[in-house]
Amino acid sequence: MSAPLARPRVQALAASQVREVANAGFGQAGVLRFWFGESDRATPDYIRQAATEALAAGRTFYTHNQGRPELRAALSDYLGRLHGREITPERLSITSSGVSALMVSMQAVLDPGDRVVVVTPVWPNLFEIPRVLNAEVVEVGLEPRNGVWALDFDRLLEAITPETRLVLLNSPNNPTGWVLPAELRAPLLAHCRRLGVWLLADDVYERLTFDPTTANAPSFMPLAEPDDRLISTNSFSKAWLMTGWRLGWIAAPESLHTDIGKLLEFNTSCAPDFVQAGGEAALREGEPHIAELRADLLAKRDRLIAGLRTLPGIEAPTPEGAMYAFFRIEGQGPSVPLAKRLITEAGLGLAPGGAFGSRGEGWLRWCFAAAAPALDEGLERLAGWLAKGG
Known part of the structure; x- marks a missing residue:
């Protein structure tokens, strides 16, 4: 009798190449770890204190499937301030993480x-989740152009046909740092509206933009009508340094609200009550922290990109948001073996570009949400490795 197996589509899913590389580096002393997408700083005190007080008060029971009313109200207020458009609590659902x-x-x-249709390179969950659900994925690739990442917008519109059900867009983008230009929002939304296509915006990095003239990256939310086929997903992980808390949200048309509640019940039931207390504190008190974080990431971006561009054979487009440098080294082969060699030969832990889809093959992702001395040491190790012939 053959061994019991998962269904074929699940067996065919690619394992995380980022985890593959990280697992190869765990246990090796002295490796500088820039492979994961998180800051090396702990969650701010005011968030931890709110959750600690809620836990001490015994808030350890089930809550509403779609989140505590207090948190949804705070989220509605936050989104209204950010986007200048009312997003009612009836359109919001709290989730156990952004990936959920x-x-x-x-x-x-x-x-x-x-x-x-998915704009890539992109975080692998965005193109693997549709495959888990037996959907067909079509990639439209970003390209480096004049020192930044760019989208061929006409190609994207051509890919969105009447047969398309959903468009997935992550801006600011992981891993490239690309940001959708503001002037492309309205025509893309109108194209999807005309064809009856859903648009799902993964907005997890929307506050981590390096444009000093705005509080957030260009968003579809100020432009959309309440009944547009627009879903925005987000997370507390990045802007509030809460990666381990596993708390996110969905903003969707109110007509989806009941069905999203059913799915949350069958997926995770609800987010933990005391964790939601931390999320509420983040929304109500977090603006000074976000401003400081953005300034810090901008300085580190400039530090890392400038350093990479001094090294021979490296192409490093400037990221306009998020927390990553996505670069490539001339003459190197596939990204997973390259990333593993950098661990063993240079003590440098980077994420392989192939993890982010076929468009990312040959590239490497470096998370610069790290202490400046660690970034400098990483650059020195990479320079030394290149000087020895790579």
Whole structure:
């Protein structure tokens, strides 16, 4: 009798190449770890204190599937301030992580065989979740152009056909730092509206933009009508340094609200009560922290990109947001073996570009949300490795 196995589509899923590389580096002393997408700083005190007080008060029971009313009200206020547009609590659902928000959102709108258009390179969950749901994924690639990452907008519009069910867009983008230009929002939304296509915006890095003239990256939320086929997913992980808390949200048309609640029940039931207390504190008190974090990331971006560009054979487009440098080294082969060699030969832990789709192959991702001395040491190790012939 053959061994019991998962269904073929699940067996065919690619394992995380980032984890593959990180696992190769765990246990090796002295490796500088820039492979994961998180800051090396702990969650701010005011958030931890709110959760600690809630836990001490015994808030350890189930809550509403879609989040505590107090947190949804705070989120509604926050989004209204940020986008200048009312987003009522009836359109909001609290989730156990940003990836849960993505999974539940796609479960709500995708059937097997549906066509999904994804702008890549991108965090692998965005193109693997549709595949878990037996959807067909079509990639439209970003390209380095004049020192930054750029999108061929006409190609994207051509890819979004009447047969398309969903468009997935992550801006600011992981891993490239690309930001959708503000002037492209309205025509993209209008194109999707005209064809009846859902648009899912993964907005997890929207506060981590390096444009000093705005509080957030260009968003579809100020432009969309309440009944547009627009879903925004987000997370507390990045802007509030809460990666380990696993708390996110969905903003969607009110007509989806009941069905999203059903799916949350069948996925995770609800986010932990005391964790939601931390999220509420983040929304109500977090603006000074976010401003400081953005300034810090901008300085580190400039430090790392300038350093990379001094090294021979390296192409390093400037990221406009998020927390990553996505670069490539001339003459090197596939990204996973390269990343593993950098661990063993240079003590440098980077994420392989192939993890982010076919468009990322040959590139490396460096998370610069790290202490400046660690970034400098990483640059020195990379320079030394290159000087020895790579």
